[in-house]
Amino acid sequence: MLVDLIGGSGFIGTRFVKRLKSRPKFDVKIIDKAPSKSFPDIASLADIRSLDQLRQCMSKNSVIVHLAAEHRDDVSELKLYEDVNVGGAKNICTVAKEKGINTIIFTSSVAVYGFAPIGIDESGAVAPFNEYGRTKYEAELVFKAWQAELPNERALIIIRPTVVFGERNRGNVFNLLRQIASGKFVMVGDGLNRKSMAYVENVAAFLEYSLDFKPGVHIYNYIDKPDFTMNTLVAHVNKLLGRPAAIKLRLPFSFGLLIGSSFDVVAKITGKKFPISAIRVKKFCANSVYESAIESTGFIPPVPLMDAIEKTVRFEFIEDHKNEQVFYSE
Template identity: 70%
Template sequence: MNVIIGGSGFIGTRLSVLLSLSKKPFQIIDKSPSDFFPEKVLSADIRLPLSISFSMEPSALINLAAEHRDDIRPLSLYDEVNVDGARNVCDLAREKGINKIIFTSSVAVYGFAPLGANESAVIAPFNDYGRTKWEAEKIYKDWQAEDPVRRTLVIIRPTVVFGEGNRGNVFNLLRQIASGKFLMVGSGLNRKSMAYVENVAAFLEYSLEFKPGVHIFNYIDKPDFTMNALVAHVNKLLNRSADVKFRLPSSIGLLIGSCFDLIARITDKKYPISAIRVKKFCANSVYESAVDSTGFIPPVPLIEAIEKTVRFEFMEDHKAEKVFYSE
C-alpha cells in the first residue's frame, strides 16, 4: 500500500486518481479532508509525530505536504512543516519498516538559477521555502544512508505546477490574460519552465518502481515558452488578438511591488502584488531534467495541457468543482 502524505491537495488528488485507476491500494494522511477520497484519509498534522495505524502494510511513503506560498506568516511554519515534517516522515518510515520514500522538493532549491540548470546545479535558495526544501532533502538522504542497500529515496523537484482547478501563479496569469487587462511587465522575452499536474502525478506513480538508491530529478514539461509566446497562444485560444496590449518596464514593476510590500507591512494584510513576485515574473526560470533517462513519457503534451486548462477555467462552466490554492 502507498501512503500519500498531503494527499488531499492538488497534486495528491491527481495522484490518488491515478492510483485508483490502476488498482494500486493507497491511504492519505492529511490534516484536511479529501473531497474526492474521504474514506481514504487518516487525519494527522505532519508537524507532529505521526503515530499512525494502517489497515495494510505500507510499501512507500509519498510526501507532498509543504508550506510553499511567498507570504507565509509566521516564517517558522516553513521549518515546522517542511523540515520538522521530514523528520517525522522518516521516523514513521523507521517505525513501520518502510524502505521507500518519495519526496516532492522544488526547483526553488536552486534559487535564481542559470538557464538550463539540471539536477547537478548549484544549490542557492533565496527564500525560506527553497531553504527548507533543501534542508528536508538532506534529512531524507540521511535516512536512506542508514540502510542504502534496501532503502529507496526519490526526490522530485518540480518547477511551477499548474492544471485544472489550481489557484496558483499560473492560474492568476491565465486569468489576467482572459480578462483582457493583462499587463506585461518587462520585455516578455524571458522563458518559463512549467509542469502539468497530471504529468507530475504520473511520474510520481512511475517512480514507485525505482530500485534502492537515491534518485533525484527535476520535473519539467517541455518546451519552455517565452512570456510573449504564452500570452499569444492563450489569446488565440480565446479567439483574441495575439498581441500584448499593455507593457510596463520591469524597473517600474519592481517599484510598484516594493510599494505593496510596504503597505502589507503597515496594514498586516496580504496583497497579490509584491516585489518578489514581480522579480520572479520577469526572471528566466528554465530547467533541464534527467527524467527522460528513466524511460518515462508524459501522458499529456505541454501545449495540450495549457489548452485543457484554459478551456476548463475560462471556456467551460466548472464553478461547482473543487479548487486548490497554492503558489
C-alpha cells in the same frame, strides 16, 4: 502495493489518487491535516508536525509519497517553514524506520536552486533565496540521511518540480491566465524571459512511474518541454480565447518592481496580503528554465505541454465548472 500519500488532499495529491484508483495493484491512503473532498473514504487526518499522529496513520511496509509542505511566498511566521518542511521530514523518517518502510518519494522543488542560471539540471548548485527553498533542501538532506542508513535496501526518490499548473488550481499560473482572460493583462518587462512549467497530470504520472524505482537515491527535476517565453505563452492563450495575439500593455521592469515594493509596504502596515509583491514581480520577470534527466528513465509524459495549456484554458475560461472543487497554492 500499499501507498501512504502524505499531503494527498491537495492539488497534485488528488490527481495522483485518481490515477492510482484506476489501477487495481495499488491500495492508496491519504494522510493530510485537511480533509479530502474527493476521497474522504480513504483519508486520515494528521499533521506531519505531530509524531504521534503520523504513527497512528502510517502503515507498515508501505511506500511513502510525501507532498505536504509549507510553501506560500507570504507566510508571515517564518518558523512554519522549518517546523513543517524540515521537522515533518524528520518525523516521517522516524516513523518509516519504525514501520519498516523502505521507499520514500519526496516532492521537493526547483526553488532549491534559487534564481538559477538558464538550463540548470540536477547537478546544479543549491542556492535558495527564501525559506521555502532552504527548508525544502534541508528536508532532502534529512531523507538522504535516512536512505544512507540502509543504502542497499532503501529507495529515495526526490522530485523537484517547476511551477505546477492545471485544471482547478488557483496558483500563480492560474492568476496569469485569469489576467489574460480578463483582457486587463499588463506585461512587466520585455516578455523575452522563458518559463519552465509542469502539468499536474504529468507530475502525477511520474510519481506513479517512480513507485517501482530500485534502492538508491534518485533525484529528478520535473519539467514539461518546451520552455515558452512570456510573450509566446500570452500570445498562445489569447489565440485560444479567440483574441488577437498582440500584447497591448507593457510596463518597464523597474516600474513594476516599484509597484510591487509599494504593495509590500502597505501589506506590512495593514497586515493584509496582496497578490502583487516585489518578489512576485521578480519571479515573473526572471528566467526559470530547467533541464531534467527524467528522459533517461524511459518516462514519457502522457499530455504534451501545448495540449495541457489548452485543456486548462478551456476548463477554466471557456467551459462551465463553477461548482467544482478548486485548490489554492503558489
